[in-house]
Amino acid sequence: MARSDMDSALFSDQVFSRGALVAALAGPHGPLAFEHCRFDGEDLSGLDLGGARFLDCTFAETRFEKAMLADSRWLDCKARQADFSLADLSGARLCSSDFNNTRWTGTKLAGVLFTEAKLTGAHFNQASTLGLEFHQCRLVGADLRGLSFRKRSLEQLDLSEADLAGCDFRDAVFEGGSLRDANLKNARFDGADLRSVDLGGLTVTTVAQSFKGAMLSMDQAAALIGGLGVRVG
Numbered sequence: 001m002a003r004s005d006m007d008s009a010l011f012s013d014q015v016f017s018r019g020a021l022v023a024a025l026a027g028p029h030g031p032l033a034f035e036h037c038r039f040d041g042e043d044l045s046g047l048d049l050g051g052a053r054f055l056d057c058t059f060a061e062t063r064f065e066k067a068m069l070a071d072s073r074w075l076d077c078k079a080r081q082a083d084f085s086l087a088d089l090s091g092a093r094l095c096s097s098d099f100n101n102t103r104w105t106g107t108k109l110a111g112v113l114f115t116e117a118k119l120t121g122a123h124f125n126q127a128s129t130l131g132l133e134f135h136q137c138r139l140v141g142a143d144l145r146g147l148s149f150r151k152r153s154l155e156q157l158d159l160s161e162a163d164l165a166g167c168d169f170r171d172a173v174f175e176g177g178s179l180r181d182a183n184l185k186n187a188r189f190d191g192a193d194l195r196s197v198d199l200g201g202l203t204v205t206t207v208a209q210s211f212k213g214a215m216l217s218m219d220q221a222a223a224l225i226g227g228l229g230v231r232v233g
Helices: 018-025 204-210 218-226
Strands: 002-004 009-012 032-035 053-055 073-075 093-095 113-115 133-135 153-155 173-175
Touching (some): 204 218
Parallel strands (some): 009 032, 053 073, 073 093, 093 113, 113 133, 153 173
16 A cells, blocks of 8 residues: 655555565655565665665565665664664664664765664674664674773663674773673774673683773673683682
8 A cells, every 4th residue: 555645655564576676666656654664575675765764674685785775764664784884874773673784885874863673693794884773782792893882871782702803992881781791803993881791702812902990890801810710819
């Protein structure tokens, strides 16, 4: 079902092919809105969907390479293994959605906010991430190499087993979350507050190399020292 006028266009409960979406984009229209629609497996590369709203839509293995998705809104969507490489999502908001094993290679993510998103195994290689924020997200095993989280408040981020090599966490404040078994090679934590994050699986050597200048809790310090067989009284 579709309802449209010059100000907006709403599509609900439809299965879209690339051709059907191109037809929907043809002619004058305001921001597009999609509710309970399916785009699974489609190649939507290069399409202009700037400002679109997606509610409870599915995009399994959908291709968005070089698509325009700036200022788009995503709520309760499922997009496992979708490819957003080289797309522009500047200013987008992605909430309570499944983006497991997605690709964001070279994607423009300036000012993007992920909230309560599932991003296990996601790849963010060479993405443009100025102003990118994650809140209460699951990033287990994600490739976040080289990203900057400097001076950010990091709320409940599960970064266990994530590749954080070269990331900048200087002066960041972790509010819960996990760094368990993460790759921290060349990551910087000077001035970071790590007192409430799970550091399980990290060795004293790793802490000495990566966490110089960071703030740890007494319990964390005792656990690390305990790993050496030393008892703290």
